[in-house]
Amino acid sequence: MxxxxxxxxxxxxxxxxxxxxxxxxxxxxxxxxxxxxxxxxxxxxxxxxxxxxxxxxxxxxxxxxxxxxxxxxxxxxxxxxxxxxxxxxxxxxxxxxxxxxxxxxxxxxxxxxxxxxxxxxxxxxxxxxxxxxxxxxxxxxxxxxxxxxxxxxxxxxxxxxxxxxxxxxxxxxxxxxxxxxxxxxxxxxxxxxxxxxxxxxxxxxxxxxxxxxxxxxxxxxxxxxxTPVSVQSAISDLETSKYQLIYHSGSQINGFKQIDYKPPRRLNAYQKLMREGLKSTKPNSLRIARHRPETIEKFKTILALCQPGKGLSDEHKKIIGTKKQVISVLNPKEPSRTLTTLPDDLLHYSEPRILTVRENARIQSFPDDYVFKGKYTTGGSRRTQECPRYTQVGNAVxxxxxxxxxxxxxxxxxxxx
Known part of the structure; x- marks a missing residue:
């Protein structure tokens, strides 16, 4: 064991x-x-x-x-x-x-x-x-x-x-x-x-x-x-701004990217736990969502308007033009809000994007060498029939x-x- x-x-x-x-x-x-x-x-x-x-x-x-x-x-x-x-x-x-x-x-x-x-x-x-x-x-x-x-x-x-x-x-x-x-x-x-x-x-x-x-x-x-571990303490070493983005899957030009993760010299206590005994091993499920340019702009607006850790107000939803019931920006200084099976319920605290599966796994306390299998997401009618990676992590104890x-x-x- x-x-x-x-x-x-x-x-x-x-x-x-x-x-x-x-x-x-x-x-x-x-x-x-x-x-x-x-x-x-x-x-x-x-x-x-x-x-x-x-x-x-x-x-x-x-x-x-x-x-x-x-x-x-x-x-x-x-x-x-x-x-x-x-x-x-x-x-x-x-x-x-x-x-x-x-x-x-x-x-x-x-x-x-x-x-x-x-x-x-x-x-x-x-x-x-x-x-x-x-x-x-x-x-x-x-x-x-x-x-x-x-x-x-x-x-x-x-x-x-x-x-x-x-x-x-x-x-x-x-x-x-x-x-x-x-x-x-x-x-x-x-x-x-x-x-x-x-x-x-x-x-x-x-x-x-x-x-x-x-x-x-x-x-x-x-x-x-x-005292509670903050979401920034949990995932700050996975921010895209700190790494080169490399090919993950799909077409070479328009396909998915992932960060070229290299563990920083200094990890905080929680990150050390998540990477215990792993040295330079890269975790899986680092694929970054492929947001359209207009989606990124919308997320930038949300980051500017939304009070971290709180949901968007009705007034802000009108400004942004969204009817989505639940959407909020993570507060870096506090634990995350409850993860759900829908990855676009939560936005990163400093980057205009949803979280990766690995970031969600960190927030759930899965170690970095725990490997997630299957599709990343499922759309449409299959959503209630299949359990892709985001859903697996969101549903987990x-x-x-x-x-x-x-x-x-x-x-x-x-x-x-």
Whole structure:
């Protein structure tokens, strides 16, 4: 396993794993993977490249399960006996069902079929009966919906899930977690649900108090400040103005460019973490967006008008001639706003462009040698069917968050709290 860690805590299954942010963090905290479930081929390619075949491998993948993209429904239908044989042998089920239907940023719909994936999650829990559960989702998972008639439903969907899991024999704890408190240079608030099988509880505990007590030690071990990491600290060494731009892909004249990255002599504490042990290795996914001249001019106007860290006002939108609901410029002195799957929601703090996939990955706390696979973006109707690189990174659990949750679960697992 990466970083020469010899300790092993317990084992886990990652459901809805995406490109692997949660698993990367759990692996760094000493957990061993059994298998992961991800339906999108591009996201699973990224996962497999890094966490099964690559440097960050910590999976003991079962021979009965092909190492490819799949769904929980497929597992339930095709491998019922194999899953049943895992009962009592898995310590943790991690992962949060896809959250688009719950997102406060989008159209929230209680009947969104993606919300039903929580049902499949619970079916897996029932069959495997792990000791612990950790479920991560957007804040909206814990907010009330309006139904198709526009009436507010009685309780948020998270409480439906909580009640179902309690019936399965788990004590459930919930709270919000702020990524920027754990070294992630991003204001990303997430709803966390932790389940402990009732037969393992011998005394009253509050996992979130234990988690809060781990924070300063976690930051100290990372050699990070106790104050949030700014977005400029995270990505300043990736600014295009500091490098020659070289060919990336497409036609030689009009194709995509990337920076010819050479690590500066002096890296700050966060950049050192992202580049630990890499020396002069270039990260992948440095492709710069190919903006039209008029788009660049529009972005320059936005940079001049927009208060960093705030969204464009309606007045500014009229001046610029955009109806886009969400667009803002990063504040270099603060953590980033929450990344989304749409790359043009956020503009660079000093350059008239959107961020590269690698800059987004830095903001999510992925190390520079974590390789992203697949297309960069997907347009039109394919957007809801495919998971290109920008979407993979935007949807990911920040690895630092996965790691600190892994450390909390270790405390619970070892009874050392």
């Amino acid at each position: 990466e970083s020469g860690k010899e300790k092993t805590v317990g084992n886990y299954i990652d459901l809805f794993s995406g490109c692997g942010g949660f698993s990367l963090g759990l692996g760094k905290a000493g957990w061993k993977g059994v298998f992961a479930v991800e339906k999108d081929p591009m996201a699973f390619d990224t996962f497999k490249h890094n966490l099964i075949d690559g440097k960050y491998n910590h999976f003991n993948w079962p021979t009965w399960l092909p190492q490819r993209s799949t769904t929980i429904q497929d597992l339930l239908e095709n491998y019922p006996q194999e899953l049943a044989s895992l009962k009592g042998k898995v310590d943790l089920i991690a992962g949060g069902p896809p959250c688009q239907g719950f997102s406060l940023a989008g159209r929230r719909n209680s009947e969104d079929p993606r919300n039903k994936l929580s049902e499949e999650y619970m079916k897996m829990v029932e069959i495997v009966s792990p000791k612990y559960l950790v479920l991560e989702n957007v804040r909206g998972f814990n907010s009330k919906f309006r139904d198709s008639k526009g009436e507010r439903e009685k309780q948020p969907y998270s409480m439906v899930v909580k009640a179902r899991l309690e019936k399965l024999g788990y004590q459930i704890f919930t709270d919000y977690l702020h990524s920027e408190h754990y070294g992630v240079p991003q204001k990303r608030t997430r709803f966390i649900m932790i389940g402990i099988r009732s037969d393992l509880l011998s005394k009253e505990i509050n996992p979130f108090q234990i988690l809060a007590s781990l924070r300063l030690d976690f930051l100290d071990k990372k050699k990070l400040s106790h 920040p690895p630092f968050l996965g790691e600190v949750l892994g450390l909390l679960l270790e405390k619970l697992y070892m009874g050392s709290y």
